[in-house]
Amino acid sequence: MTFWQRNQLKFAPFYFLAPGLILFLIYVIYPIIDSIWVSFHEWNGMPKDTLKDDGTPKNWKWVGFGNYIVLFQDEDFYVAFFNNVRWLILSLLVIPLGLALALFLNQNFKGMRFIKSFFYFPFVINLVVVGLIFAWFYNPKYGLLGQAFSGLGLKPIPILSDEIYATYGIIFASFWPSIAYTMIIYITGLTGINREMIEAGRIDGASGFKMLWHIVLPQLKPATLIAVVITIVGALRSFDLIAIMTAGGPWGSTKVLAYKMYEEALFNFRMGYGAAVATILFLLMDIYIAYFLYNLYKNERGAK
Amino acid sequence: MFPTPIQKVSLKINITYKVLLIFTLILWLLPLLAVMMTSIRTTEDILKANYWTIPTEFAVIENYGTVFKLGNLAQYFFNSLVITLPTVLGTIILSSMTGYTLAVHRFKLNFLIFAMFIAGNFIPFQILMIPVRHLTINLGMYDTYWGLIIFHIAFQTGFCTFFLRNFIRELPFELIESARVDGATEWTIYRKIIIPLTFPAIAALAVLEFTFIWNDYFWCLILTQSEATKPITLGLQTLQGQFMSSWNIVSAGSVIAALPPVIMFFTMQKHFIQGLTFGAVKG
């Protein structure tokens, strides 16, 4: 055997990992570290080396934990934080709903492929337009919801201008593309279900819910895992809809941490402060990630 | 097949199902229908807040015509393709490689690296804005296709690695073992066994990634500037004026822009069926 043939298994991880890993390190890991570094400074985004007349940098100043201290005293921060919690909890509904839809569509007759494509559509439409349509839906004067209320003789609730209801209105709007997304994942998962196990189950007399719970769902575990990850990440990240439907309003009550970060960095040009918000968000996600990875690790350790 | 295949149930249930299907489809597509209705409304209707009524006049040709007349629509479309297709390809190749090795090979840092891919994927991507922009400029890739392509491949690798690694782990290890016994190198195993078997997952991933990159707006804003590189998401934004946004035209543009990902989904769907073969192997 040649040197290569003898050792190729040993070397394999290196060359398989190298391209992806290197790119990831450069474009993701390094910027995260850089951002955390930025969060310890005050920075308005302009060149760091510009000097004032007295020789000190004009745009870049070390403040240690200064940004974090200000952040924890910022009312806005807590509003955003709790909105994130709402998004997180309610978004989980998307998973069973996506599964239900995937099961509903899991048939293979003529034209079904075509119909499935239509169910996918919401995910594909520009979020700006999605947000707009839902905002028009909620419009208390001219929107469908408002008119439904009036039709029933009730005073229309102006959902998006109410500091309590607005967030829920936006979360509801986000369900439309999100369910489409989880539906796709489950449709993929369903194609991989072991036919024989289903047949065996049927012979044993299992059907409907029992079949679902005992035979189908366990085989969908990988799909569910993906769906959960995507949903959580999406819920913590989303701000497109918030931006178009309420611009974070009314008076900031629908802001989430990602939106606040975006606003501070891109509109207020407080890069350091924005980086601090992002770092906090990242730490929060880390708690979830750590929990998630720990479970994954345990499962895999056990299985293998 | 779960639920019970439609071919095996009574006629009554069959028809009920189909009716329910159509009903659900319409309800589901209601917002989309609203978008399409908006795309054929006149500006006057929008100004009078006639969002949900039958259009007083139909402006199909005017609105869609305006979108096509958008000086550079063809250019934007082309740019979107040039950016999206290599990205999807590159991401799949790289992450199937990383996914394979993380799923199959045992080495010390395996789980740690896997954890890093997952963690890196969870971050709010806004945090990357300034550093990535600087990096792109310093590498001379600002306002080029490659700037966007390389960044997207790098960032999407996180999620895709996670996705494929889990999928590959579910594959029967015996196949790989027997191939190794036969003297196949890892690379051969990867090429001839893994890739074909993970095809349904790759197909799904390709569709998701295509949609995601095609609809990306934020990174195009950060990393491109000139008309020559702008993709369609940015291009459509120019229809939103400073003072008056022609939502009807923006809607028309969105409908057009949404077609490629949907076509992509439609064509890839039949590959999901290939998963049935996979199921047989597993048994």
Place this chain on the structure above:
Amino acid sequence: MRILKYLVILSTIFASSISSAGTLVVNSNQSGESSEAAFNAYVAAFEAAHPDIDVQVNLTEHEAYKTAIRNFLVAEAPDVAIWFAGNRMKFFVDQDLFMDVSDVWADADLNNIMSSSKASLTVDGKQYGVPWGYYQWGVYYRKDIFDNLGLNVPQDWDEFKWVCAMLKKNGITPITIGTKYLWTAGGWFDYLNLRVNGYEHHMDLTAGKISYEDSSLDAVFDAWRELIDPGYFLEDHATYSWQEAQAPQINGEAAMYLIGNFYVPALESAGVVDKMDFFQFPPIVEGIGTFEDAPTDTMHIPSGAKNVEDAKKFLAFMSDPAAATNWAKMAGMLSPNSLADAPTDRFQKMGFAMLNAADGLAQFYDRDANPDMAKAGMEGFQEFMVKPDREGKIRARIEKERERIHGPL
């Protein structure tokens, strides 16, 4: 390969020996049909007058441009960039990102023909840009509704309140407004403060030199409450963008709108422009001069520009009355070039007269104040408009921001 290199070098030498020929890269935020066409007309006129210069326009959507400009001024600067006057311009001047163009002002005689806007383009005695358009703000109202109810244009604050009361009594929403994007609330604050406390106070306030809890502002918020408490503003205005708030007025359900002249094209599209008229925001405190918001759009030369010579010609071309007139007119704005043709449009004529007679022009709250200050302020104004009882808390919060940004007083 080498031959190619030599060819390129040769052609460059050849080209530059003929004339100061070149490409001029211009970054524009003039998105939207009419704005785009208006700017293209200016470009075409310029190219006609300077056949050796080829202008390349990079168009970015208006909002996206505000982010993009911070990127491109630092890396890959164009030769000319469109932007705004006031604090907006000053930010980049302080960063040494805009070039001093006082020479263009002198050579093209802009000091004379653009004297009214000179102040908003000046920092420390030097000019850093050239204005191309501005527009008036004021109250656009449904004349037909007023006529039906026998109402006259209010001449002072008491009359204004009385008109509102009459409208409300007859089932018409007196004032329409959409505060989703906040700046319309900023407009109201501007006018109330300009009419109650005057120009200098307002400039000091937006510059962060006056506390938002200062007693001088009590009268401003009180006056505002006189409109909020009886419910004269459109219900649920926080839901609507300024565009969505147009519908009630277009449909005849609301009478007045404090807004800028950019509103008119929408009125034309909706077919109601003949029913509309315009009046200047009424005085509130006697003796305070008439000061107006007149946000000015501008052109600048970035410090990193490559083709400075042609860029200066591009800016100087604003002295051409025909070009200046056309650009402003097609974009629905007024030209700051005093030699430009007097506007023919009914509203613009009124605006033109009003702004020329004004004692001072402000740039609008979010262009006169720092971005984060403006954000905090306008969010507070929006909340105040819906929950006026929270006045104390709101003003304290805005003041906290002001202190953080500008320092304690």
